Amino acid sequence: MSSERTESTDVVVIGSGFGGAIAAYHLAAGGARVVVLERGPWLTADEFDHDFLLGKSFTRVFDFTVGDGMSVLSGNCVGGGSVVYFATMPRAPEFTFERRGSTGKRMWPASITRAALDPWYDRVSQALPVTRQSWDKIPYSGGLWAAACDHAGRTANAAPSAVDVSMCTNCNWMYAGCKFDAKRSLLLNYLPGALEHGAEIRPLHEVQQLTRNDDGGYRVHYRVVDEEDYRVLHDSGEIDAKIVILAAGTAATPVILQRSEATLGPMPYAVGRYFSGNGERLNTVLFDEDKIRDVLGLTRADGVPYEAYQIGRGPVVACWDKLDGGLPEFERYSLEQLYFPPGLGTILAQVPGEPSPSWFGVAKKEMMRTWKSWLTIFTMSEDDNEGVFGPPPETGAATRFSQQMLGHNSLQYKPTANTRRGWELSDADVKDIVERDGLGRSAPWTNDLVGAYTVHPLASCRIGDDPETSALDDRHELRGHPGIFVTDGSAVPGALTVNPALTISALAERAMSGIVQAARERGVAVRYVGGLPTGVRTSQKPVSISA
Amino acid sequence: MPPAPPGPDEARTMTLEAFADTILPGEKRHPDDPAIAGVSEGGGAVAAGAVELLEHPSGGFADSLGSLMFMLNMHAGQYASENALQLDPALPAFVALPYEHRAALVTRLTATGHAEKAMWVGLAMFATMAFDAAAHLSTTDALAAGHPGLTLMGYAAPEPDGVWRFAQFSYGRQLAKPHPNTTATGSPA
Numbered sequence: 001m002s003s004e005r006t007e008s009t010d011v012v013v014i015g016s017g018f019g020g021a022i023a024a025y026h027l028a029a030g031g032a033r034v035v036v037l038e039r040g041p042w043l044t045a046d047e048f049d050h051d052f053l054l055g056k057s058f059t060r061v062f063d064f065t066v067g068d069g070m071s072v073l074s075g076n077c078v079g080g081g082s083v084v085y086f087a088t089m090p091r092a093p094e095f096t097f098e099r100r101g102s103t104g105k106r107m108w109p110a111s112i113t114r115a116a117l118d119p120w121y122d123r124v125s126q127a128l129p130v131t132r133q134s135w136d137k138i139p140y141s142g143g144l145w146a147a148a149c150d151h152a153g154r155t156a157n158a159a160p161s162a163v164d165v166s167m168c169t170n171c172n173w174m175y176a177g178c179k180f181d182a183k184r185s186l187l188l189n190y191l192p193g194a195l196e197h198g199a200e201i202r203p204l205h206e207v208q209q210l211t212r213n214d215d216g217g218y219r220v221h222y223r224v225v226d227e228e229d230y231r232v233l234h235d236s237g238e239i240d241a242k243i244v245i246l247a248a249g250t251a252a253t254p255v256i257l258q259r260s261e262a263t264l265g266p267m268p269y270a271v272g273r274y275f276s277g278n279g280e281r282l283n284t285v286l287f288d289e290d291k292i293r294d295v296l297g298l299t300r301a302d303g304v305p306y307e308a309y310q311i312g313r314g315p316v317v318a319c320w321d322k323l324d325g326g327l328p329e330f331e332r333y334s335l336e337q338l339y340f341p342p343g344l345g346t347i348l349a350q351v352p353g354e355p356s357p358s359w360f361g362v363a364k365k366e367m368m369r370t371w372k373s374w375l376t377i378f379t380m381s382e383d384d385n386e387g388v389f390g391p392p393p394e395t396g397a398a399t400r401f402s403q404q405m406l407g408h409n410s411l412q413y414k415p416t417a418n419t420r421r422g423w424e425l426s427d428a429d430v431k432d433i434v435e436r437d438g439l440g441r442s443a444p445w446t447n448d449l450v451g452a453y454t455v456h457p458l459a460s461c462r463i464g465d466d467p468e469t470s471a472l473d474d475r476h477e478l479r480g481h482p483g484i485f486v487t488d489g490s491a492v493p494g495a496l497t498v499n500p501a502l503t504i505s506a507l508a509e510r511a512m513s514g515i516v517q518a519a520r521e522r523g524v525a526v527r528y529v530g531g532l533p534t535g536v537r538t539s540q541k542p543v544s545i546s547a
Numbered sequence: 548m549p550p551a552p553p554g555p556d557e558a559r560t561m562t563l564e565a566f567a568d569t570i571l572p573g574e575k576r577h578p579d580d581p582a583i584a585g586v587s588e589g590g591g592a593v594a595a596g597a598v599e600l601l602e603h604p605s606g607g608f609a610d611s612l613g614s615l616m617f618m619l620n621m622h623a624g625q626y627a628s629e630n631a632l633q634l635d636p637a638l639p640a641f642v643a644l645p646y647e648h649r650a651a652l653v654t655r656l657t658a659t660g661h662a663e664k665a666m667w668v669g670l671a672m673f674a675t676m677a678f679d680a681a682a683h684l685s686t687t688d689a690l691a692a693g694h695p696g697l698t699l700m701g702y703a704a705p706e707p708d709g710v711w712r713f714a715q716f717s718y719g720r721q722l723a724k725p726h727p728n729t730t731a732t733g734s735p736a
Contacts, residue, residue: 050686050687050705050709050710050711051685051686051687052680052681052682052686053681053682053683053684053685053686054600054603054605054606054682054683055605059605066665090733090734090735091730091732091734091735093734093735093736094736121732121734122732125732132732132733133733135719135720135721135722136717136719136720137717138717138718138722139716139717140716140717140718143717143718143720143722146721146722146723147722147723149723150722150723150724154723155723155724155725155726155727156722156723156724156725157723157725157726157729157733157735158725158733159733160732160733160734169710169711169712169713170712170713170716171710171711171712171713172711173711179710229605298718298722300715300718301715302715307701308716310702310703311703311713311716312713312716317723320726320728320729320735321726323726323735334735341680342676342679342680342697342700342702343676343679343680343682344676346675346676346679347671347672347675347676357654357657360569360570360571360650360653360671360675361569361570361572361650362572362586362587364571365571365572365587365591365699366587368571368678368679368696368699368700369699369700371699371700371701371702372700372701401607401669402605402606402607403604403605403606403607404605406607406669408665448657448658448659449657449668449671449672450668498735
């Protein structure tokens with residue numbers, strides 16, 4: 001299975017999501033030779049489908065991996081999470097950077113605070129761009145959540161977003177890739193910027209492990225993934241690089257390092273530990289249409305009060321009342337209105353008021369008759385970093401079950417009392433808001449089937465000042481393995497209480513000048529330019545790829 | 548003369564249907580429909596295409612359905628013994644169980660700690676996906692054909708070009724006060 005020749009480049013970037021794309025752009029713009037290896041396919045707007053049929057873009061670009069106590073949804077395509085996410089982009093509140101968790105030590109490096117990160121947030125916000133949202137364009141579901149919060153004496157914010165609302169059709173298919181290029185994914189900014197500067201992106205290239213070369217550089221070993229059946233791996237290959245940027249995603253980066261331990265030598269203790277599910281939790285609310293009209297005073301132009309769960313662009317309105325640094329740790333969370341599409345999560349919704357188990361059966365089917373009047377409320381709280389990855393599978397980050405999307409990973413997650421307290425408080429808070437005056441009825445999703453559930457996995461290879469509890473220093477370099485940098489969600493120290501994509505991106509932006517300096521010290525002719533990608537309107541692949 | 552017992556393929560399909568019907572039940576297709584318990588009006592997971600989805604080659608279950616249904620009937624026989632239930636010997640054991648006992652057995656098989664939990668949860672997930680997403684069909688075709696799950700949910704149809712767009716989508720006004728500590732960028736402080 002060995003290749004006939006080993007290629008060589010300056011930098012290999014593993015993964016093309018936020019952490020990988022930002023690194024690829026800056027290193028290429030600075031003059032380095034950059035190869036990006038992405039395990040998933042490369043799709044553009046014309047290939048994103050509005051279709052639940054297996055094999056359409058919905059299953060091609062998404063991974064859903066089930067562990068023991070935690071399931072992870074993540075991107076699996078060029079552009080990574082930016083292609084499948086809902087593009088809600090708040091900054092993390094100041095208090096999250098001061099978190100201590102259960103270790104009793106500040107989780108974040110001393111050099112990083114909200115104020116220190118704000119300039120980097122600004123840069124990413126400019127590049128994508130991220131914009132404030134106006135209420136006159138907030139979809140019905142966000143309006144309903146705002147009105148319910150207001151009725152309960154709460155505040156609610158239209159959250160910053162990376163969607164160009166002027167181009168958005170509110171189709172709510174953005175998890176399958178935005179076919180209108182209204183969502184400002186990395187296909188429209190950092191990745192075309194990297195390509196313009198000579199970076200090469202290779203889709204369907206899954207990195208398996210790293211080995212060290214005599215010159216202090218690294219050899220990156222990959223397999224080519226079948227374009228239809230991801231369970232099938234084809235050719236193998238190797239690329240030598242002076243530095244490696246690992247940004248394969250929180251559920252994959254530590255697995256690659258675990259598999260590399262036999263040849264690279266011992267990994268920091270925190271590799272594959274301290275995983276956080278961002279404290280995520282979901283409640284389904286069944287609203288009473290008459291009460292929406294009579295109590296909240298809401299009606300659509302067609303006279304219907306709501307019946308609009310399907311309409312919109314994911315989460316747009318959030319209640320931040322519990323993002324209060326004066327509250328005890330593990331009791332702070334945001335409550336964000338969400339659309340969870342058919343096909344993955346419906347089975348986990350429980351029937352309000354029914355005895356457990358209510359995830360299946362007659363009452364569950366009856367609940368689905370009211371689907372148009374549903375609203376999902378998404379909790380992002382402070383979990384306890386209790387996730388641990390077990391031994392890596394033979395290849396890849398998970399053992400694939402279906403041709404695409406479904407697999408099993410080695411993650412173990414047993415929520416502690418701290419994590420469960422946050423969930424219980426938020427469940428009660430949702431109920432308090434939505435059940436006033438009979439507006440609706442809520443019930444949390446069950447954790448009994450596939451464990452807890454996160455769309456924002458974090459912290460499995462985290463930065464920090466304490467070598468005992470962090471895998472990376474504050475420059476994102478892997479402790480004990482100079483020249484390997486990690487810039488994806490796995491580097492974030494812990495749960496953020498909000499959507500993390502902007503924070504992951506800001507950290508990557510912040511790390512780049514240091515990574516460029518490290519590359520220079522390793523003989524790469526590169527400089528830190530500090531520019532930002534211009535941005536394009538249409539996602540495109542180079543002709544040589546699409547031909 | 549009593550009807551001949553089902554052959555292996557028919558027994559497998561009946562058992563699969565009975566399992567899917569336990570997850571999201573539907574109405575009997577004809578009066579003598581043993582697989583479907585008939586505890587809910589309208590089509591359920593079976594009418595939605597659960598068997599077709601589970602047999603879809605890309606799903607991952609197709610090759611193991613025979614052995615899984617064998618195991619399910621074995622569990623059902625054991626469950627019947629424990630509960631002193633008399634089962635119709637002409638039917639696969641799970642199919643012969645009344646709905647409440649099918650549900651009790653599914654609860655047992657999908658409970659935390661059951662050695663085969665992952666498989667039974669996976670089957671249940673596919674049965675649900677057949678109903679709420681018609682993942683074995685083009686969504687546009689499924690809607691046009693009156694797919695029972697998407698229709699029951701009220702899933703809106705696309706525009707004539709097969710693409711979803713919602714021209715009307717907003718109440719068009721501010722409906723809550725923002726958090727007082729919101730920063731100039733629109734984020735929490």
